[in-house]
Amino acid sequence: MRFADRADAGRRLARALVDYRNRDPVVLALPRGGLPVAAEIASALAAPLDVVLARKIGVPWQPELAMGALVEGDEPIVARNEAVIKAAAIDERAFAAATQRARVELEDARRRLLGDRPREAIAGRAAILVDDGVATGATARAALLSIRRRGAKTLTLAVPVASAEALAELRREVDDLVCLERPTRFGAVSAFYADFRQVTDEEAVAILARFSPAAR
Known part of the structure; x- marks a missing residue:
């Protein structure tokens, strides 16, 4: 199809x-x-x-490959893809840095798409x-x-x-x-x-x- x-x-x-x-x-x-x-x-x-509103947490050198995702909320949810994290040898510092970038992108998307809706x-x-x-x-x-x-x-x-x-x-x-x-x-x-x-x-x-x- x-x-x-x-x-x-x-x-x-x-x-x-x-x-x-x-x-x-x-x-x-x-x-x-x-x-x-x-x-x-x-x-x-x-x-x-x-x-x-969600943002992919991409592998630093291959952003389209998701090693996790972040979703909006009072307490944002972080879902990890452990198989990708392991295969790409991502350490916790690198994962945390990528997650923080996703947080910034998520807030920007909220402002652009939703405003005060x-x-x-x-x-x-x-x-x-x-x-x-x-x-x-x-x-x-x-x-x-x-x-x-x-x-x-x-x-x-x-x-x-x-x-x-x-x-x-x-x-x-x-x-x-x-x-x-x-x-x-x-x-x-x-x-x-x-x-x-x-x-x-x-x-x-x-x-x-x-x-x-x-x-x-």
Whole structure:
């Protein structure tokens, strides 16, 4: 399966999630790439849309390789990928320095994307976390832990495509997992999209504005 773009992936996911429409859902995107996907789902389910702000903690000389992830909160959650840390021979000082950089980036993203926008209530609701794809699963796992901490009644991960290894790890964290494409060989999320251009801050803010509490 190949998706035309993130909106196409979101529409396909929405069809698989139609039963959630009457479960008091709240859709939560991992920005920025997850937002166009999540917007289609939120529209189809008549659900509010919010984000879970997270930052990958990358290996210093290979930033795209996640050795962990940091997720927003009163007490930010740090999820470690011990296999990558060990393989890359990362010591605790290097991990702590990379985590601090992620904290700065996370706060910057909060200001740029959210400003003073009120956050959606999650406690007691059916929370659906959405991204445009999952490779290692480090960021998604940290986000799921954060949502669970906020008191979601049920927790679902919905993604168009993911690696088998990541799904095996993430399944333990959720009540339901919806993934449309589970390739035996996984190179990069972008390989499953015809159009995988970067989502800009302006596009992300515009999507969130469509689903602001004031707009409902």
